Amino acid sequence: MFPVIRLARVDEAGALTALCRRSKAHWGYDAAFMRLAAPALEVDAEAIGEGRVFVGVDGDDRALGVARLDILDIKPPDVAELGLLFVDPPAMGLGVGAALFRHVAAEARRRGCRRMTILADPFAAPFYERMGANCLGQAPSDAIPGRTLPLYDVDLTRPVAHEDHADAAAGAVASAPSGHLGLGQTTI
Numbered sequence: 001m002f003p004v005i006r007l008a009r010v011d012e013a014g015a016l017t018a019l020c021r022r023s024k025a026h027w028g029y030d031a032a033f034m035r036l037a038a039p040a041l042e043v044d045a046e047a048i049g050e051g052r053v054f055v056g057v058d059g060d061d062r063a064l065g066v067a068r069l070d071i072l073d074i075k076p077p078d079v080a081e082l083g084l085l086f087v088d089p090p091a092m093g094l095g096v097g098a099a100l101f102r103h104v105a106a107e108a109r110r111r112g113c114r115r116m117t118i119l120a121d122p123f124a125a126p127f128y129e130r131m132g133a134n135c136l137g138q139a140p141s142d143a144i145p146g147r148t149l150p151l152y153d154v155d156l157t158r159p160v161a162h163e164d165h166a167d168a169a170a171g172a173v174a175s176a177p178s179g180h181l182g183l184g185q186t187t188i
Protein backbone atom coordinates (compact mmCIF):
# COMPACT_ATOMS: atom_id res chain seq x y z
CA MET A 1 0.00 0.00 0.00
CA PHE A 2 1.50 3.35 -1.05
CA PRO A 3 1.97 5.54 0.85
CA VAL A 4 2.05 4.11 4.34
CA ILE A 5 0.50 6.57 6.81
CA ARG A 6 1.97 6.59 10.31
CA LEU A 7 2.07 8.91 13.31
CA ALA A 8 4.78 11.57 13.28
CA ARG A 9 7.61 11.32 15.82
CA VAL A 10 8.67 14.30 17.92
CA ASP A 11 12.26 14.04 16.62
CA GLU A 12 11.13 14.74 13.06
CA ALA A 13 9.27 18.00 13.81
CA GLY A 14 12.02 20.10 12.20
CA ALA A 15 12.23 17.97 9.05
CA LEU A 16 8.43 18.02 8.67
CA THR A 17 8.37 21.81 9.08
CA ALA A 18 10.98 22.06 6.32
CA LEU A 19 8.79 19.80 4.15
CA CYS A 20 5.81 22.14 4.70
CA ARG A 21 7.91 25.15 3.66
CA ARG A 22 9.15 23.45 0.47
CA SER A 23 5.62 22.40 -0.35
CA LYS A 24 4.11 25.86 0.18
CA ALA A 25 6.91 27.53 -1.80
CA HIS A 26 6.13 25.19 -4.70
CA TRP A 27 3.22 27.49 -5.64
CA GLY A 28 5.71 30.30 -6.36
CA TYR A 29 5.14 32.59 -3.37
CA ASP A 30 7.86 35.21 -2.83
CA ALA A 31 10.24 35.47 0.12
CA ALA A 32 8.16 38.13 1.92
CA PHE A 33 5.07 35.93 1.78
CA MET A 34 7.03 32.90 2.94
CA ARG A 35 8.36 34.84 5.94
CA LEU A 36 4.82 35.83 7.00
CA ALA A 37 3.62 32.28 6.44
CA ALA A 38 6.46 30.62 8.37
CA PRO A 39 4.79 30.37 11.82
CA ALA A 40 1.71 28.71 10.32
CA LEU A 41 3.90 26.14 8.54
CA GLU A 42 5.42 24.80 11.74
CA VAL A 43 4.82 21.22 12.76
CA ASP A 44 4.93 21.48 16.53
CA ALA A 45 6.03 18.83 18.97
CA GLU A 46 2.90 19.32 21.08
CA ALA A 47 0.55 18.30 18.24
CA ILE A 48 2.83 15.35 17.46
CA GLY A 49 2.73 14.33 21.12
CA GLU A 50 -1.06 14.47 21.03
CA GLY A 51 -1.13 11.99 18.14
CA ARG A 52 -2.64 14.49 15.68
CA VAL A 53 0.16 14.60 13.10
CA PHE A 54 0.36 11.98 10.36
CA VAL A 55 3.13 11.31 7.88
CA GLY A 56 2.87 9.60 4.49
CA VAL A 57 6.06 7.61 3.92
CA ASP A 58 7.56 5.46 1.17
CA GLY A 59 8.90 1.93 1.59
CA ASP A 60 12.12 3.28 3.14
CA ASP A 61 10.16 5.35 5.69
CA ARG A 62 11.05 8.60 3.92
CA ALA A 63 8.49 11.35 4.62
CA LEU A 64 6.56 12.34 1.48
CA GLY A 65 3.81 14.40 3.08
CA VAL A 66 2.38 15.49 6.40
CA ALA A 67 -1.07 16.37 7.76
CA ARG A 68 -2.41 17.60 11.09
CA LEU A 69 -5.85 17.14 12.60
CA ASP A 70 -7.07 20.01 14.77
CA ILE A 71 -10.05 19.97 17.08
CA LEU A 72 -10.39 23.53 18.31
CA ASP A 73 -12.14 24.69 21.47
CA ILE A 74 -13.65 27.62 19.59
CA LYS A 75 -15.66 25.30 17.38
CA PRO A 76 -18.45 22.88 18.21
CA PRO A 77 -16.73 19.72 19.48
CA ASP A 78 -17.96 17.71 16.51
CA VAL A 79 -16.21 19.95 13.98
CA ALA A 80 -12.61 19.10 13.13
CA GLU A 81 -10.19 21.08 11.04
CA LEU A 82 -7.55 19.93 8.61
CA GLY A 83 -4.83 22.09 10.12
CA LEU A 84 -2.00 21.19 7.73
CA LEU A 85 -1.70 19.14 4.56
CA PHE A 86 1.57 19.34 2.67
CA VAL A 87 3.18 17.02 0.15
CA ASP A 88 6.87 17.31 -0.76
CA PRO A 89 7.05 18.61 -4.35
CA PRO A 90 8.80 15.52 -5.83
CA ALA A 91 5.98 13.35 -4.41
CA MET A 92 3.07 15.46 -5.68
CA GLY A 93 0.58 13.77 -7.96
CA LEU A 94 1.23 10.28 -6.58
CA GLY A 95 -1.78 10.03 -4.28
CA VAL A 96 0.00 11.05 -1.07
CA GLY A 97 -2.24 14.08 -0.45
CA ALA A 98 -5.39 12.06 -1.02
CA ALA A 99 -4.20 9.27 1.31
CA LEU A 100 -3.39 11.78 4.07
CA PHE A 101 -6.73 13.54 3.54
CA ARG A 102 -8.63 10.25 3.88
CA HIS A 103 -6.61 9.30 6.94
CA VAL A 104 -7.29 12.60 8.74
CA ALA A 105 -11.00 12.39 7.81
CA ALA A 106 -11.18 8.85 9.23
CA GLU A 107 -9.35 9.90 12.39
CA ALA A 108 -11.67 12.89 12.87
CA ARG A 109 -14.68 10.60 12.43
CA ARG A 110 -13.19 8.12 14.89
CA ARG A 111 -12.99 10.98 17.43
CA GLY A 112 -16.70 11.71 16.96
CA CYS A 113 -16.51 14.58 14.48
CA ARG A 114 -19.22 15.00 11.87
CA ARG A 115 -17.59 17.74 9.84
CA MET A 116 -14.13 18.86 8.92
CA THR A 117 -13.29 22.36 7.69
CA ILE A 118 -10.32 23.42 5.59
CA LEU A 119 -9.15 26.96 4.99
CA ALA A 120 -7.41 26.17 1.73
CA ASP A 121 -4.60 27.61 -0.27
CA PRO A 122 -6.34 28.82 -3.47
CA PHE A 123 -3.96 26.70 -5.58
CA ALA A 124 -5.06 23.61 -3.65
CA ALA A 125 -8.79 24.29 -4.13
CA PRO A 126 -9.19 21.89 -7.10
CA PHE A 127 -7.65 19.12 -5.00
CA TYR A 128 -10.18 19.63 -2.17
CA GLU A 129 -13.02 19.72 -4.66
CA ARG A 130 -11.74 16.44 -6.10
CA MET A 131 -11.82 15.09 -2.52
CA GLY A 132 -15.52 16.00 -2.30
CA ALA A 133 -15.22 19.08 -0.07
CA ASN A 134 -17.87 21.80 -0.44
CA CYS A 135 -16.84 25.43 -0.71
CA LEU A 136 -18.65 27.61 1.86
CA GLY A 137 -17.16 30.89 0.66
CA GLN A 138 -14.12 33.00 1.46
CA ALA A 139 -12.62 33.61 4.90
CA PRO A 140 -9.71 35.78 6.02
CA SER A 141 -6.22 34.37 6.42
CA ASP A 142 -4.87 35.13 9.87
CA ALA A 143 -1.27 35.04 8.69
CA ILE A 144 -1.32 37.32 5.64
CA PRO A 145 -3.13 40.66 6.14
CA GLY A 146 -5.82 41.29 3.52
CA ARG A 147 -5.66 37.78 2.05
CA THR A 148 -8.83 35.71 1.84
CA LEU A 149 -8.95 31.98 1.30
CA PRO A 150 -11.59 29.49 0.23
CA LEU A 151 -13.22 27.79 3.21
CA TYR A 152 -14.22 24.16 2.63
CA ASP A 153 -16.43 21.78 4.58
CA VAL A 154 -16.34 18.00 4.46
CA ASP A 155 -19.33 15.92 5.59
CA LEU A 156 -17.79 13.09 7.60
CA THR A 157 -21.08 11.23 7.85
CA ARG A 158 -20.44 10.10 4.26
CA PRO A 159 -17.42 8.43 2.69
CA VAL A 160 -14.88 10.91 1.27
CA ALA A 161 -13.35 10.47 -2.20
CA HIS A 162 -12.19 6.89 -2.85
CA GLU A 163 -12.91 5.94 0.76
CA ASP A 164 -14.30 2.54 1.32
CA HIS A 165 -17.96 2.66 2.44
CA ALA A 166 -17.18 0.03 5.07
CA ASP A 167 -14.35 2.17 6.51
CA ALA A 168 -16.64 5.18 6.71
CA ALA A 169 -19.42 3.13 8.27
CA ALA A 170 -17.02 1.76 10.89
CA GLY A 171 -16.57 5.23 12.33
CA ALA A 172 -20.03 6.38 11.38
CA VAL A 173 -21.81 9.19 13.10
CA ALA A 174 -25.39 10.26 12.58
CA SER A 175 -26.18 12.82 9.92
CA ALA A 176 -24.37 16.11 10.24
CA PRO A 177 -26.20 18.96 11.93
CA SER A 178 -26.59 22.15 9.98
CA GLY A 179 -25.58 25.42 11.55
CA HIS A 180 -22.74 27.79 12.11
CA LEU A 181 -19.19 26.65 11.56
CA GLY A 182 -16.84 28.54 13.81
CA LEU A 183 -13.70 29.92 12.19
CA GLY A 184 -10.28 30.04 13.75
CA GLN A 185 -8.26 28.31 11.08
CA THR A 186 -4.58 28.93 11.01
CA THR A 187 -4.04 28.25 7.34
CA ILE A 188 -2.25 30.77 5.18
Ligand SMILES: CC(C)(COP(=O)(O)OP(=O)(O)OC[C@H]1O[C@@H](n2cnc3c(N)ncnc32)[C@H](O)[C@@H]1OP(=O)(O)O)[C@@H](O)C(=O)NCCC(=O)NCCS
Nearest residue numbers: 023086087092093094095096097098120121124126127130
Ligand atom coordinates in the same frame (compact mmCIF):
# COMPACT_ATOMS: atom_id res chain seq x y z
C1 LIG B 1 -2.65 20.06 -2.70
C2 LIG B 1 -1.77 18.82 -2.42
C3 LIG B 1 -1.86 18.48 -0.93
C4 LIG B 1 -2.29 17.64 -3.25
O1 LIG B 1 -1.53 16.49 -2.91
P1 LIG B 1 -1.06 15.42 -4.04
O2 LIG B 1 -0.42 14.29 -3.36
O3 LIG B 1 -0.25 16.15 -5.05
O4 LIG B 1 -2.46 15.02 -4.68
P2 LIG B 1 -2.92 13.54 -5.09
O5 LIG B 1 -1.88 12.94 -6.00
O6 LIG B 1 -3.25 12.77 -3.88
O7 LIG B 1 -4.23 13.87 -5.94
C5 LIG B 1 -5.52 13.37 -5.58
C6 LIG B 1 -6.50 13.80 -6.66
O8 LIG B 1 -6.58 15.23 -6.71
C7 LIG B 1 -6.21 15.71 -8.00
N1 LIG B 1 -5.40 16.92 -7.81
C8 LIG B 1 -4.36 17.09 -6.99
N2 LIG B 1 -3.88 18.34 -7.08
C9 LIG B 1 -4.64 18.96 -7.99
C10 LIG B 1 -4.67 20.27 -8.53
N3 LIG B 1 -3.79 21.22 -8.12
N4 LIG B 1 -5.61 20.57 -9.45
C11 LIG B 1 -6.51 19.65 -9.87
N5 LIG B 1 -6.55 18.37 -9.39
C12 LIG B 1 -5.63 18.05 -8.47
C13 LIG B 1 -5.36 14.60 -8.60
O9 LIG B 1 -5.40 14.65 -10.02
C14 LIG B 1 -6.03 13.35 -8.06
O10 LIG B 1 -7.21 13.09 -8.82
P3 LIG B 1 -7.71 11.56 -9.10
O11 LIG B 1 -8.28 11.08 -7.80
O12 LIG B 1 -8.72 11.74 -10.16
O13 LIG B 1 -6.51 10.80 -9.52
C15 LIG B 1 -0.30 19.09 -2.84
O14 LIG B 1 -0.28 19.52 -4.18
C16 LIG B 1 0.42 20.11 -1.98
O15 LIG B 1 0.95 19.78 -0.92
N6 LIG B 1 0.49 21.38 -2.45
C17 LIG B 1 1.29 22.45 -1.85
C18 LIG B 1 0.85 22.79 -0.45
C19 LIG B 1 -0.60 23.12 -0.29
O16 LIG B 1 -1.13 24.03 -0.91
N7 LIG B 1 -1.24 22.37 0.59
C20 LIG B 1 -2.62 22.61 0.94
C21 LIG B 1 -2.71 23.63 2.01
S1 LIG B 1 -4.43 24.06 2.31
